[in-house]
Amino acid sequence: MSEEPPKICFKNPKYSYIEPGGKKHVFKSLKQILAVEKTQQWPEGAMTYSSFNAPPSLRPPKKYSDISGLIAPYTDPHSKLRYANAEEYSIVKTLPSDIVAGYLALRGASSIVG
Amino acid sequence: MNIINLTENPNRPDIFHKYNVESRHALVIDNGSFKCRAGWSNSEKPILDFRNFILKPRRDRRKEVTDPLINKHTQIGNAITNLESVRLNLKTQFDRNIVTHFHNQEQIFDYIFAHLGVHNEESFTHPVLLTEALGNPNYFRQQMNELLFECYGIPSVCYGIDSLFSMRHNAVGSDTLIISFGYNTTHVIPVLDGQMRIENVRRLNLGGYHIIHYLHRLMQMKYPMHINAITISKIETLLHCHSSIALDYLEELRRWSDIDYYTDNVKKIQLAFVMPTTQGTPQNQDQKIEKRKELTRRLIEINARRAKSKQLDMENQLRFMSSVRELYEIGEMVEFEAALKQNDIENVVALDKTISSLRARLQQMETSTQDSSQIANRAPKEKTSNNKKPPTDVPLEKWVSEINLKRDEILGRKEVRKARRQEAAKRHTAAAQERMRIISLLAHNDKGIDNFGVNDNDWDVYKSINKDNESDSESDNEKLLEYETILSKHDPSFKQNAIQSSDVAENYQLHFSVESIRAPEILFQPSLIGCPEMGVADLIDFVLKLFPADEQQRLVNGILLTGGCSQFAGLKERLSKELLEKRPFKTPFKIYAAPSPEIDAWLGARDFANSNDFNNSLTLKSDYEEKGSDYFKDHLYSNRYYANA
Numbered sequence: 001m002s003e004e005p006p007k008i009c010f011k012n013p014k015y016s017y018i019e020p021g022g023k024k025h026v027f028k029s030l031k032q033i034l035a036v037e038k039t040q041q042w043p044e045g046a047m048t049y050s051s052f053n054a055p056p057s058l059r060p061p062k063k064y065s066d067i068s069g070l071i072a073p074y075t076d077p078h079s080k081l082r083y084a085n086a087e088e089y090s091i092v093k094t095l096p097s098d099i100v101a102g103y104l105a106l107r108g109a110s111s112i113v114g
Numbered sequence: 115m116n117i118i119n120l121t122e123n124p125n126r127p128d129i130f131h132k133y134n135v136e137s138r139h140a141l142v143i144d145n146g147s148f149k150c151r152a153g154w155s156n157s158e159k160p161i162l163d164f165r166n167f168i169l170k171p172r173r174d175r176r177k178e179v180t181d182p183l184i185n186k187h188t189q190i191g192n193a194i195t196n197l198e199s200v201r202l203n204l205k206t207q208f209d210r211n212i213v214t215h216f217h218n219q220e221q222i223f224d225y226i227f228a229h230l231g232v233h234n235e236e237s238f239t240h241p242v243l244l245t246e247a248l249g250n251p252n253y254f255r256q257q258m259n260e261l262l263f264e265c266y267g268i269p270s271v272c273y274g275i276d277s278l279f280s281m282r283h284n285a286v287g288s289d290t291l292i293i294s295f296g297y298n299t300t301h302v303i304p305v306l307d308g309q310m311r312i313e314n315v316r317r318l319n320l321g322g323y324h325i326i327h328y329l330h331r332l333m334q335m336k337y338p339m340h341i342n343a344i345t346i347s348k349i350e351t352l353l354h355c356h357s358s359i360a361l362d363y364l365e366e367l368r369r370w371s372d373i374d375y376y377t378d379n380v381k382k383i384q385l386a387f388v389m390p391t392t393q394g395t396p397q398n399q400d401q402k403i404e405k406r407k408e409l410t411r412r413l414i415e416i417n418a419r420r421a422k423s424k425q426l427d428m429e430n431q432l433r434f435m436s437s438v439r440e441l442y443e444i445g446e447m448v449e450f451e452a453a454l455k456q457n458d459i460e461n462v463v464a465l466d467k468t469i470s471s472l473r474a475r476l477q478q479m480e481t482s483t484q485d486s487s488q489i490a491n492r493a494p495k496e497k498t499s500n501n502k503k504p505p506t507d508v509p510l511e512k513w514v515s516e517i518n519l520k521r522d523e524i525l526g527r528k529e530v531r532k533a534r535r536q537e538a539a540k541r542h543t544a545a546a547q548e549r550m551r552i553i554s555l556l557a558h559n560d561k562g563i564d565n566f567g568v569n570d571n572d573w574d575v576y577k578s579i580n581k582d583n584e585s586d587s588e589s590d591n592e593k594l595l596e597y598e599t600i601l602s603k604h605d606p607s608f609k610q611n612a613i614q615s616s617d618v619a620e621n622y623q624l625h626f627s628v629e630s631i632r633a634p635e636i637l638f639q640p641s642l643i644g645c646p647e648m649g650v651a652d653l654i655d656f657v658l659k660l661f662p663a664d665e666q667q668r669l670v671n672g673i674l675l676t677g678g679c680s681q682f683a684g685l686k687e688r689l690s691k692e693l694l695e696k697r698p699f700k701t702p703f704k705i706y707a708a709p710s711p712e713i714d715a716w717l718g719a720r721d722f723a724n725s726n727d728f729n730n731s732l733t734l735k736s737d738y739e740e741k742g743s744d745y746f747k748d749h750l751y752s753n754r755y756y757a758n759a
Binding site: 004005006007008009010011012015017024025027028029030031033034036037040041042043045046047048049051052053054055056057058059061062064067068069070071084099102103106107108109 | 130237238331364
C-alpha cells in the first residue's frame with residue numbers, strides 16, 4: 001500500500017479542521033451559500049454564482065424512447081415509458097419495476113407531480 | 115464485427131520530485147473538478163496531473179480501535195490504483211464546480227507540496243496561482259484564503275479562471291467567444307477587446323460527469339445481469355474512444371433504426387468471463403459412470419459382509435441358547451440356572467421366546483440378502499433401457515424427422531395454451547366474460563340454501579370454467595424432454611441450434627449502438643436527463659443576442675472550444691451546423707478547437723505567471739489581513755471582486 005505521506009514542514013501545526021471538542025468541522029454546502037447570496041445586498045450589476053445560470057429551454061422537449069433512444073411516438077400508459085415500436089413495447093411489458101423506475105429517474109420523470 | 119475489449123488503465127503513482135526552484139517562480143495549480151494539474155511556472159508541462167480524488171482509510175468497526183492503521187494512509191489521485199473497488203469511498207473537495215470541502219482540499223495541497231518536494235522547507239516562499247470557478251462565492255474564497263495564508267503561510271496568491279487562461283494560451287484574438295466544456299458545467303464566455311463581459315457569461319449546469327453517469331445507467335439498465343461489470347472506468351474509456359456527437363441527431367436515429375445499419379455499425383463490448391466447465395467429454399462421462407458403478411459395487415460388498423458377520427453372531431447365539439435349553443431338558447438345573455443368570459434371562463419361557471425370535475430374524479435376514487443382491491444386479495439394466503434407439507424397420511432420417519414433427523406439435527400446443535392463458539387474463543375477452551358469467555350464476559342463489567356439491571355433477575362446472583385455463587400437461591413436458599434428448603443424439607442440425615443459442619461469449623457482450631451518440635447529446639438537449647436548461651447551441655445563441663449585431667459578428671469570428679469534453683468527435687461540425695442555422699444569412703464565423711484542451715488552462719496560467727502583469731495581480735498576505743478575508747485582487751483573467759454591502 002502507500003507509504004507514510006511526508007510531513008509538510010511549513011504548515012501551521014495549529015491550523016486544523018477538527019474543532020476543539022474533537023468534532024469535525026461541518027462545511028457549508030454550495031446550496032446553502034447560494035441561498036445566502038440571494039439574500040445579500042450586491043452592488044449594481046454584480047454577478048453571483050446563480051446569476052450565471054442558463055435560462056430554461058424554450059423548445060418543447062423531444063420524446064425519445066427510454067429503451068433504445070429512438071424517436072418515440074408512443075407512451076405505455078401503465079409504466080409511463082416511451083417506446084418506438086411494437087418490438088420495444090413487448091420489452092417494456094416485461095421490464096421489472098426497478099428498471100422502469102430507473103429509466104424514469106434517468107429522464108427526470110420520476111416525480112409524482114411531473 | 116466490431117468487438118471492443120475495454121481495458122481499464124490502472125493509475126501509476128506519482129513520484130516525488132526534487133525541489134530546486136527559485137522563489138520568484140510561482141506555483142501554478144489548475145484545480146479542476148475533474149483533474150488537478152500543478153507545476154512551477156518555469157516548467158514546460160504540469161509536473162503533477164491527477165484526478166481530484168481522495169481515498170480515506172477506513173477503520174474496520176469489528177476490529178479493535180487501538181489497532182494502529184498500518185499502511186493505511188489517505189490516498190490521492192494517481193496513488194489509487196484500484197479505482198473501481200473503492201469507487202464508492204472516493205471523496206472530492208468539490209460540490210459541483212466549487213471547492214467546498216476544505217479538509218479535503220488541504221489533503222490535496224499536502225499531496226502537491228509533498229510531490230513537488232517542497233515539504234522540507236522552513237517556509238513556502240513562492241506566489242501561488244490557483245484557478246477557480248466562474249462566480250465562486252466569496253464565502254468559499256475566504257475559506258481558501260484562510261487555508262492558504264493561515265495554514266500554509268504562503269506569501270501571495272492569485273486567483274484566475276481556467277477558461278480565460280485557456281483563451282490566453284490559444285490566442286485566438288482579442289475578441290473571443292469561449293465555450294468551455296467542463297466536468298460539471300459548460301460555460302459560454304464572451305470576451306471583447308481582451309475583457310471578459312462578465313454580465314453576459316452563462317453557465318449550463320451540465321458536463322462530462324452527467325454524460326458519464328447517464329451512459330453508465332443506460333448500459334446498466336440495458337444489461338441488468340452485468341450491473342457490476344459495467345464500471346465507471348469502462349464507461350469513461352467508452353466515451354473517450356467510441357462516442358461522438360451526431361451532426362444531425364434525428365437523422366442519425368433514423369439510420370440506427372434500420373436493422374442493417376445497426377448490424378453493420380453496432381459495437382460489441384466483450385466483458386471478461388469464465389468459460390463454464392462443459393458437460394464433459396464423452397470419455398469423461400464414461401469414466402464417471404465407471405466410477406459410480408465401482409462405488410456401488412463396493413458398497414454392496416461392505417453391506418453384505420456386515421450382514422454376514424451379524425448372521426454368524428446370531429447363529430452362534432442361537433446355538434448357545436439351544437444348548438442351554440438342552441441342559442434344562444436333561445435336568446441339570448444348577449448349571450442351567452447359572453447359564454440363565456449369565457445371560458440375564460429370567461426363566462424358561464423367556465428363553466423360549468428369545469430363541470424363537472432369533473430364528474425368525476435369521477430367516478428374515480436370509481431372504482432380504484437375496485433380494486438386495488437381485489436389486490443390485492437389476493439396477494444398471496433399467497438405466498440403459500432409457501436410451502431410445504430407432505425402431506429397426508424404420509430408417510433413421512425418417513424417424514428423426516417424425517420426432518421433430520412431434521416436437522413441433524407439442525411446442526405449438528404449448529404456444530396456443532400460453533396465448534389462451536394470456537387472453538383469459540384480460541378482462542374484456544369473450545372467454546373471460548363467459549367465465550365470469552358462470553361464476554356469477556353459481557354465486558347467485560335465490561333459494562337461500564346451499565346444496566352445491568350434493569350432486570356430483572355440480573363439480574363439472576369447474577371443467578367449463580377452467581377449460582381454457584389448463585396448465586401445460588405433465589405428459590407433454592415429459593414427451594418434449596424425451597424428444598429433445600433423442601434429437602440431440604441423432605439429429606446433427608438440432609444439436610447445432612442448441613449450441614449456437616448458448617454461446618457464452620455472446621452473453622457477455624454489450625451492444626453499444628445508439629448510446630454512442632445518445633449520451634453526449636445531453637449537452638445539446640438537456641431535456642434528455644430532465645434538465646430544464648437550454649442546450650449549448652441555444653445558449654450560445656442566447657448569449658450572442660445579448661450583444662449588438664457588430665459585436666456579435668466580432669465574437670463569432672473567434673469561437674474557441676476548450677475543456678475536456680470538447681474532445682468529442684463531431685463537436686466542431688455540430689456547432690458549425692447549429693451556428694449556420696442561427697446566424698444571419700451569409701455571415702461568416704470561425705470555430706477553433708483547442709489543440710490540447712486538457713492542459714491548456716494550466717499552460718495559459720503558467721504563461722500569465724511569467725508575464726509582467728502577474729506581480730500586480732497578486733493578493734498579498736497583508737491584503738488578506740487588512741482588506742478582509744474574502745478579498746482578492748481582480749485582473750484580466752479572474753472573477754470580479756464584489757465586496758458584500
